[in-house]
Structures are given as C-alpha cells and as structure tokens.
Amino acid sequence: MTHPVEIDFTETATDRLAAHEGRVALIVSQNGRLPAGLPRGTRDAALRALESRAGKALKPGDTLELAFPAGMAAEALQLVVLPGGASVAEARKAGAAIGARLGKTHTLVLAGGHKRAGEVALGIALRGYDFSVYKTDSENGDDGAARDAGSDTPPQTVSRQGAAQDARLSDAQTPGPAGNGNGDAPVPDKARVTFMARDPQALARSAQDAAAVAEGVFFTRDLVNEPANVLTTTDFADRLKAMEEIGLTVEVLDEDALRDLGMRALLAVGQGSASPSKVVVMRWQGGDKDAAPLALCGKGVVFDSGGISIKPAAGMEEMTMDMGGAGVVAGVMRTLALRRAKANVVGVVGLVENMPDGAAQRPGDIVKSMKGDTIEVINTDAEGRLVLADVLWYAQTRFEPRAIIDLATLTGAVIIALGHENAGVFANDDRLADNILSAARAEGEGAWRLPLAPAYDKLIKSRLADMKNTGGRPAGSITAAQFLQRFIRKDQAWAHIDIAGVALPPSATELAPKGATGWGVMTLDRLVRDRFEEE
Secondary structure, X not given: OOOOOEEEEEEOOHHHOOOOOXXXXXXXXXXXXXXXXXXXXXXXXXXXXXXXXXXXXXXOOOEEEEEOOOOOOOOEXXXXXXXXXXXXXXXXXXXXXXXXXXXXXXXXXXXEOOOOHHHHHHHHHHHOOOOOOXXXXXXXXXXXXXOOOOOOOOOOOOOEEHHHOEEEEOOOOOOOEOOOOOOEOOOOOOOEEEEEEOOHHHHHHHOHHHHHHHHHHHHHHHHHHOOOOOOOHHHXXXXXXXXXXXXXXXXXXXXXXXXXXXXXXXXXXXXXXXOOOEEEEXXXXXXXXXXXXXXXXXXXXXXXXXXXXXXXXXXXXHHHHHHHHHHHHHHHHHHHHHOOOOOEEEEEEEEEEEOOOOOOOOOOOEEEOOOOOEEEOOOOOOOHHHHHHHHHHHHHHHHXXXXXXXXXXXXXXXXXXXXXXXXXXXXXXXXXHHHHHHHHHHHOOOEEEOOOOHHHHHHHOOXXXXXXXOOOOOOHHHHHHHHHHOOOOOOOOEEEEEOOOOOOOXXXXXXXXXXXXXXXXXXXXHHHHHHHOOO
C-alpha cells in the first residue's frame, strides 16, 4: 500500500540550512519574526517578501515561496505563516501547503517550538499522498508493475538514529512483490521531510497517533483509487485479511455462508458478476472483553454498472469508488489497530459487484432479506441499500453493538443536496448524531445532518412486497436512509452517513490531491476516542 512520507524529527540546527539542497519550509508568525541563524541573504529576501503586498495578505496556513534563495543551496524557500495561537485546521492547512510541493526531494521544516507542529506534520503527510503505481514513465520511477497493496507490515513510529538521536515518524516501506506476479517493482526516489524542532523526541511521540491516522487514510484512499479489474471482491477481502498482521481478527464469509445466513438481498446484487460476493468481519478488541462494541458497516460495491438498470456511459469509470464506505471502515479499523485503541470495534463490510448479465437481478424481482422482509427491486442501480440491509441486520444480531454506523456512497441525491463539501448524516439517536458531527468538525471533515420522518415511508411502499428499493427522485437520499432504518432494531442507536459527494470529489481538496479523500477515517477515529474509548 501507499505509506505516508518519511518524516524525521531532529533538533534545530540553523547552521545546516545554507548547505541543504532540497526545499526549506520556514514557519513564521504573522508579525514576520524570523528565527536567528538564517543566512543574511536569505533573511533579507524573506523579510522583503513578508513585507510585500503579497506577504501582508497572507492568512494563517498560507505560504509564499522564494525560488533559489540567496545564500542557500536550496531550490526553494517556503515561508509558512502560522501564528502561535493557530487552530488545528490552520496548522494542517499549513502542512498541506508544504506537502503539496514535496516532489521527490528532501524538505527541511523549521518548526521551532510551535505547539501545532504535530498537526503541521499530519497535514504534510495527508497532502503528500501520491497514487502513481500504474504510471510507467521514468519520471514516476515505476516499471508498470503495481506494488503489493496487500502488504500490511506496520511502519515504525519512532526510532533513534546514531548519535544525533533523531526521531522518525512513519518510515516509508519498500514496495513488495508486484501485484501482477511479474517480480519486484523498483524503489523510486522518494520525498523525505525533516522537522527541526526544539524538542524533537517529544514532537515525535506526540505524532505517533497521527501517523496511525495517516496510515488509515492512505489505506482508504488506495482502495478507492484502485481500478475494479485489480480490486475485485476477492482481492479486497484478501487485503482486509492481511490486516491480521497488525492485530485485527478478520473473518471472510463466502457465498455459501451468506446463503446459510439468509443474506439473499446482498447476494442478489452480485449474482450477475463473475466476482463472488463476500462479507468481511474485522474485529478490534482493545477494551474490556465483555463490553459491547461499536459496529461500523460499509457498502463495498467494487464496481457499479447499475446492473440491468445500467448507468449512462459518461462518468461510469468513477464507479470504481462505489466501495468507498467499506474502504472507510477498513481504514478506521487499520488506524485503531495501529494506535492500539482502548475500545471494542467491529467492522463489517459487504463486498459485491453490480454487473448486467443473464443471471443478474431484474427490475421487478422480489428478494427476501436476512431479517425476513421482502423487497421489490424497482431499480437495480439502487443496490447499495440491499447490501447494507443484510450487513446491518447481521452486525446487530451477531454483535449486539452499543451503536451502529453505516457508511456508503449511496445516492447521487446527497450530492444535489450538499455538493462535495459535506457528507449527509442521518440518525435515530440525537446524541450519536451530535457526537458524529462534533467529531467531523474537530477533524475538519464536512458533515450535515438530514432528516428522517415517517412521512417519507410512503415513497417506498410497495404494491407487492414489504417495501420497494427506491422511492424515485424526490428526497432520494432521505428515502434511502428510511429504507435502511427498517433494518435497525428498536432501541438500537444507529447513524447512516452518505459519503457519495465527499469520497471522490472532482478536484483536489485542502488535505488531498485530486482523487480519493479518505473522508471519514479521521472523523470516526475521533468519535472512538471521544465516546467509545476507555480511560
């Protein structure tokens, strides 16, 4: 898998600046105060830049770049404005501005004693993500053989190096065997980052949990970015099974087991595909052994053609991201295991592919769920709710969770409602909803609560079955949530998060290049810390 950029932490030594040949990022306060020890030519150029009209317009987290600064061997000096009282979001923004320009060189960051330096490091790691395993040109350093994304050897979080006793966060891993069996992929030149800080050991220790979060986000992004001819249901399940190496307990249920359980709604979605449907159960038992877990459920449609109700050709290539909910659940479970969270959490994901062939389900079919309710299939492109119906019921009946949260790229309607800025949150429990929204705000991930109400149920009333799988265009994201609520037990705290608009937005975001964002890993990790983790 893709791992975060290698970040070292060392004591401040400004005498090393002049000879550094890569990039230098200098964190400065809004009053333009510069650290002592800068080469004179560099100091003069930096002060002039900060006093310019452009420099005075900089806001917290903004940067100004000087190419080939006087008195230094560096190719660029990046002035990063970050007041001492900066917020977490501003610090991550500053880090992202550095991370977006890493290239394949060594970046030196002068952080001094800034209290938000750890958040700057996380911003660098998140924005420095680069999914380029399929690029074959020499500039990308790849011979076309995909790296083994199933490798789950955890990175070192802190190590000491010789007399300097530098601290290291999130060592990059050497690529494993090529995914197509053609041998080892070469190791490309990689970006490196060194933080110069007043107390590097303390900074590295404080950044360990952030390193686990970055690993989880990257795992999710990799899964969502993978093409469907690589990330089949079997490959997806194998990657999750490999996380047993980091302490998760992982169980893969095949189609025979799913039939025995009565998951006919889920199986109906995948019956037109050559890829077998699966359910994967991931368990992290970090809390009291008798405590009920938090359950996270994810929609994992590795490719959604729409089935017999086939989608338009334009944009269909992006339907490789329809497993985004399962990807988020996997990334959260990875993070919890890497940081050894003191909580019990179970992740359950339904992995299917929705394809049209002679065996595919048809509009008008009636299927029976694991719960026993019957569903009239009006549109085979409203398939994710069929998958989640069985997964939600299974998670409740097997694990009796304290709360259950499902995530899915479920509806285009949520994009019409909220655009690409916010995920839609639905819940039957106000406290759980408030906790999710609070966690999302703390992590800078947009989320907005949308309503549930019995009045919407009439839109999914079926003439022939207990319900139909779509209520049409009006309130499309709400009727989908109403459908899922029918598979939630009475008095079970539940929330549904529709991430269709935020999983793969059309352009880069502040903390991610264009492509998969990994939205939700940070929010749900924060939720576990704040509400479900033991003291």
